[in-house]
Structures are given as structure tokens and as C-alpha cells.
Amino acid sequence: MLNTHDVLETIKMIRDENLDIRTVTMGISLFDCISDDPERLETRIYDKITRSAKNLVSVCEELEATYGIPIVNKRISVTPISLVGSGLSPDGFVRLAGVLERAANTLGVNFIGGFSALVQKGATAGAANLIEAIPEALSTTEHICSSVNVASTKAGINMDAVKKMGEIIKQTAYLTRERDSIGCAKLVVFANIPEDNPFMAGALHGVGEPDTVINVGVSGPGVVAVAVREAGDCDFSTLADTVKKIAFKITRVGQLIAAEAAARLGVPYGIVDLSLAPTPAKGDSVAEILENMGLERCGTHGTTAALALLNDAVKKGGVMASSHVGGLSGAFIPVSEDRGMIDAVRRGTLSLEKLEAMTAVCSVGLDMIAIPGDTSAATISGIIADEISIGVANTKTTAVRVIPVVGKGVGDSAEFGGLLGYAPIMPLHGESCERFISRGGRIPAPIHSLKN
Amino acid sequence: MKAVVTVTGKDKVGIIAMASAECAKYGANIVDISQTVMKEYFAMIMLVELEGLSTDFRTFAENITKAGKESSVDIRVMHEDIFNSMHKI
Numbered sequence: 001m002l003n004t005h006d007v008l009e010t011i012k013m014i015r016d017e018n019l020d021i022r023t024v025t026m027g028i029s030l031f032d033c034i035s036d037d038p039e040r041l042e043t044r045i046y047d048k049i050t051r052s053a054k055n056l057v058s059v060c061e062e063l064e065a066t067y068g069i070p071i072v073n074k075r076i077s078v079t080p081i082s083l084v085g086s087g088l089s090p091d092g093f094v095r096l097a098g099v100l101e102r103a104a105n106t107l108g109v110n111f112i113g114g115f116s117a118l119v120q121k122g123a124t125a126g127a128a129n130l131i132e133a134i135p136e137a138l139s140t141t142e143h144i145c146s147s148v149n150v151a152s153t154k155a156g157i158n159m160d161a162v163k164k165m166g167e168i169i170k171q172t173a174y175l176t177r178e179r180d181s182i183g184c185a186k187l188v189v190f191a192n193i194p195e196d197n198p199f200m201a202g203a204l205h206g207v208g209e210p211d212t213v214i215n216v217g218v219s220g221p222g223v224v225a226v227a228v229r230e231a232g233d234c235d236f237s238t239l240a241d242t243v244k245k246i247a248f249k250i251t252r253v254g255q256l257i258a259a260e261a262a263a264r265l266g267v268p269y270g271i272v273d274l275s276l277a278p279t280p281a282k283g284d285s286v287a288e289i290l291e292n293m294g295l296e297r298c299g300t301h302g303t304t305a306a307l308a309l310l311n312d313a314v315k316k317g318g319v320m321a322s323s324h325v326g327g328l329s330g331a332f333i334p335v336s337e338d339r340g341m342i343d344a345v346r347r348g349t350l351s352l353e354k355l356e357a358m359t360a361v362c363s364v365g366l367d368m369i370a371i372p373g374d375t376s377a378a379t380i381s382g383i384i385a386d387e388i389s390i391g392v393a394n395t396k397t398t399a400v401r402v403i404p405v406v407g408k409g410v411g412d413s414a415e416f417g418g419l420l421g422y423a424p425i426m427p428l429h430g431e432s433c434e435r436f437i438s439r440g441g442r443i444p445a446p447i448h449s450l451k452n
Numbered sequence: 453m454k455a456v457v458t459v460t461g462k463d464k465v466g467i468i469a470m471a472s473a474e475c476a477k478y479g480a481n482i483v484d485i486s487q488t489v490m491k492e493y494f495a496m497i498m499l500v501e502l503e504g505l506s507t508d509f510r511t512f513a514e515n516i517t518k519a520g521k522e523s524s525v526d527i528r529v530m531h532e533d534i535f536n537s538m539h540k541i
Binding site for chain 1: 460488510528
């Protein structure tokens with residue numbers, strides 16, 4: 001018989017501490033849909049997605065009922081659309097985004113990710129056309145997510161693409177200005193993009209992946225926050241052990257759901273992503289974990305060290321709990337999606353510079369940060385270049401998802417709704433980086449000896 | 453398959469009777485049961501075999517949860533594997 005304490009602990013995690021499966025994401029390859037006839041391409045893509053993921057939502061609902069754990073999102077990631085539609089014009093890509101939207105609506109999934117281009121060394125005509133199409137594609141759809149990989153540790157940084165993405169983000173913000181520029185919440189610029197990430201907005205189905213695959217993202221900042229609080233004033237070894245043990249338990253649930261979803265859908269199981277993904281709900285915050293470790297407020301001195309400890313312990317605990325780990329795996333620090341981060345920004349403790357430092361020791365990067373609507377494209381490119389450099393130099397994934405909220409400035413707040421939350425507009429430096437950004441070309445790949 | 457039925461809430465007369473009657477009504481066979489009262493808080497855990505279930509899992513789970521609500525206790529039915537994978541290496 002199961003131990004009463006164990007059973008009640010699980011129930012408490014789900015009922016009181018927001019433990020859930022954040023996403024079950026089905027990766028679908030679209031390579032077999034390629035055609036030189038745009039209409040045929042569209043039909044094949046719609047058919048392949050709706051056929052492959054026909055039972056995704058219903059199977060997830062069955063699993064929720066059977067195991068008693070919420071599965072918050074059911075999502076799809078596809079082969080980067082720039083590869084599948086490499087012959088299309090920008091208008092053709094916008095139409096294709098509409099086809100993906102129709103597939104998402106037919107299936108009832110929350111998002112389709114993969115309206116993406118990989119341009120770390122240079123852009124093909126297809127990639128350049130897809131990037132041109134992003135503002136209109138994101139402003140005319142609800143469920144489509146876009147990502148652009150502008151750098152990698154091996155290729156260096158494509159600064160032409162960084163410059164372009166500053167402009168694209170501005171245009172996307174403008175086209176969705178009626179809704180606090182929400183289009184930018186569905187657009188991420190990456191360095192070292194993973195090919196199996198189940199989380200949005202950066203999910204895509206990489207070229208080395210099987211035809212279809214199931215990847216699962218777990219969650220559980222609330223569970224970790226409670227465990228850290230209950231551990232009291234223990235030393236750091238004990239603190240790390242506490243996080244590891246709880247991360248193990250959380251990940252085991254993810255592993256169970258991933259294996260079971262894959263079996264019921266008749267699709268291979270890919271990876272479990274070990275990320276701690278916060279939501280704006282009370283008690284579901286990564287900032288709260290850091291504060292429970294002993295920081296008066298997230299963002300103060302000591303925050304980077306606390307986050308480094310958390311991130312490492314989550315991975316160590318999670319790795320043993322799952323047979324295959326991948327994706328982004330770490331702690332997420334999206335500002336608008338984390339109540340503790342929002343408070344810390346409002347009170348002036350958490351700055352953009354501190355967030356940038358924090359991204360050097362955790363997964364992802366400058367995420368869901370609202371900035372003034374009159375920010376120049378060059379300044380946005382400067383923010384991207386800084387963050388992407390951290391990823392390239394440290395051989396890790398970093399990303400930027402900033403929202404220049406049209407019509408709003410410092411002191412205002414942007415409302416994105418649902419899991420995307422709300423965010424105070426953060427101040428930026430007024431001094432220009434335009435000359436630097438306009439140079440063009442590539443920043444060479446970093447050397448990986450002579451480390452210091 | 454086996455499921456774990458947990459019943460938690462404020463202690464009062466007849467909780468076990470109600471929960472086991474609901475199991476019997478749908479053909480869920482109770483194979484193990486443990487129960488404690490901490491202060492005034494009641495917690496019961498039943499392991500039930502669902503082979504002979506007269507309805508589908510979801511209907512059983514929804515109905516027993518509803519019956520719990522009527523008696524002001526929280527009843528959850530979850531596949532035993534979620535507990536096994538979380539707490540056993």
C-alpha cells in the first residue's frame with residue numbers, strides 16, 4: 001500500500017501548490033509536405049497536422065482525468081516553416097500562417113510553434129521572406145508562434161539578422177498596437193535554439209527529429225517555493241538537496257505523462273523539459289523561490305547566485321527522474337508571467353541589467369519584458385545583441401522576447417491576459433547604439449580555449 | 453488497473469460509509485484502506501481495483517467527487533501510477 005504521507009503530499013502539490021504539466025507538445029515534421037505549388041503545400045500541411053494531432057487534445061484530457069493532474073497546454077511544433085516553404089514570397093508565408101491557424105482551430109490546440117527561420121550564419125531567400133512576413137503573420141493569427149535563431153556558438157552572431165529583428169519587432173508591435181502589442185509576445189529571437197523545446201513561443205520541430213514526437217514540459221515553481229520555505233534556514237548543501245528531491249518528483253510526473261501520452265497516441269516519446277515555468281497565479285512564481293531562499297526581494301544582490309543554485313539543482317534532480325531530458329531545461333524568468341518578478345520590477349529592485357545577468361545562469365533569457373513603445377529598432381537590436389552574446393560565449397541557449405508597447409511608456413503597465421500576464425514598462429538607456437548595430441556582417445564565433 | 457481514492461476534509465460521522473458505498477455502486481473493489489484523523493482533519497486513502505467497473509473511469513471519478521462535495525469532503529480518484537512514479541525510485 002502506498003504511504004499515506006506520500007499520497008497526501010502529491011494531492012497537496014496539485015491542489016494547493018499549482019503542480020501541473022505545463023505542456024504536452026507534439027512535434028510534426030512537414031518535410032513530406034514540400035511542393036513547388038503553394039496551394040498544394042498548404043493543403044498538405046493542413047492535412048498532415050490535422051491528421052497527426054487528431055487525438056492530441058482528447059488523449060491529454062483522458063490523461064488529466066486518469067492521473068488527476070492538469071495538463072495546461074496542448075501544443076504543436078512543426079518543422080521551421082522557412083525550410084518547408086523556401087520558395088514562397090512574404091505573402092505566401094502570411095497565407096501559410098493562416099493555414100496553420102486554421103489547423104490550430106480545427107484541433108483545439110493552444111499554440112502551433114515553428115513559424116521560424118534559422119539564420120545564424122546567413123539567410124536564404126526563404127528565410128528572409130519568412131522574416132518579412134512575421135509582423136503580418138502574427139497580427140492576423142492568434143495561435144501561431146514565431147522564432148528566429150540569429151546566432152550559435154559555432155557560427156557566431158549574424159548581426160544583419162539582429163538588426164533586422166529589431167525592425168521586425170517594432171513592426172509587429174505596431175500592427176498589434178490595439179492589444180498592447182501582443183504580437184511580440186509570440187516572437188522570440190534565439191541563440192543556440194534547441195530542436196526539441198516544447199515551450200512557446202520558441203518551439204519548433206528540428207530537422208534531426210523523427211516524423212512525429214511527443215515532448216513534455218513540466219512546471220512547479222509553487223511546489224519548489226513551498227519546499228524551500230519549509231526547509232528553513234538550512235545551509236546551501238541542504239538547500240540544494242531539497243530542490244533536487246522536489247525536482248525529481250515533479251519530473252517523474254512529467255516522465256509518466258510523456259510516456260503515457262506517447263503510447264496512447266502511437267508516437268515516439270522525445271524528451272521531458274525540466275523547466276520551472278511560472279504563471280501569474282499567486283504562489284506559482286520563480287521569484288518567490290529566490291525570495292524564500294533569503295532575498296528580501298528578487299533582483300537584489302545575491303539573486304544571480306540564488307538562481308544559479310536553483311537552476312543547477314533542478315537539472316540534477318530532474319535528470320535522474322527522466323530517461324530523456326532536453327529542450328530548455330532550467331528555470332524560466334519571464335517577467336510578465338511571474339507575480340514576484342512583476343512586483344520586483346514595480347518596486348525598482350529588478351532591472352533589465354540584473355535580468356540580463358540572471359540569464360547567464362538559467363535557461364532562456366530576457367523574456368516577456370515590456371519596454372517603452374517609442375524605443376528605436378536599433379535599441380531593440382542592441383538588447384538582442386547583448387543577450388545573444390551571453391548565449392554564444394557560454395555555449396547555452398539564450399533568447400529575447402521584448403514587447404515595445406505602442407503608446408505606453410515607463411510608469412504604464414501592459415496587459416497581455418491569461419498565462420502571458422501583465423507587465424510594468426521597464427526603463428531603457430536613452431543613449432544610442434545605432435552606429436554599432438548598423439555595421440552589418442557577423443560577429444565571429446568565440447574561441448573555446450584560453451577560458452577566462 | 454488500480455486507482456487511489458483519497459478522501460480529505462473535516463471529520464464527521466459516515467464518511468467511510470459514503471465513500472465505500474459509492475465504490476460499491478460502480479463496481480470498484482476496495483483492496484486496501486487506511487485512515488487517520490489529525491486534529492479534526494480526516495484523511496482516508498483507498499486502493500481500488502477498477503477491473504469490474506460498471507462505468508468508465510471518468511464517470512466514476514466525477515460521480516464520487518460529486519458525492520464527496522455533497523458531504524463537504526474532497527474526494528479525488530487518481531491512477532496509482534502517479535504516486536508510484538513520484539515516490540518510488
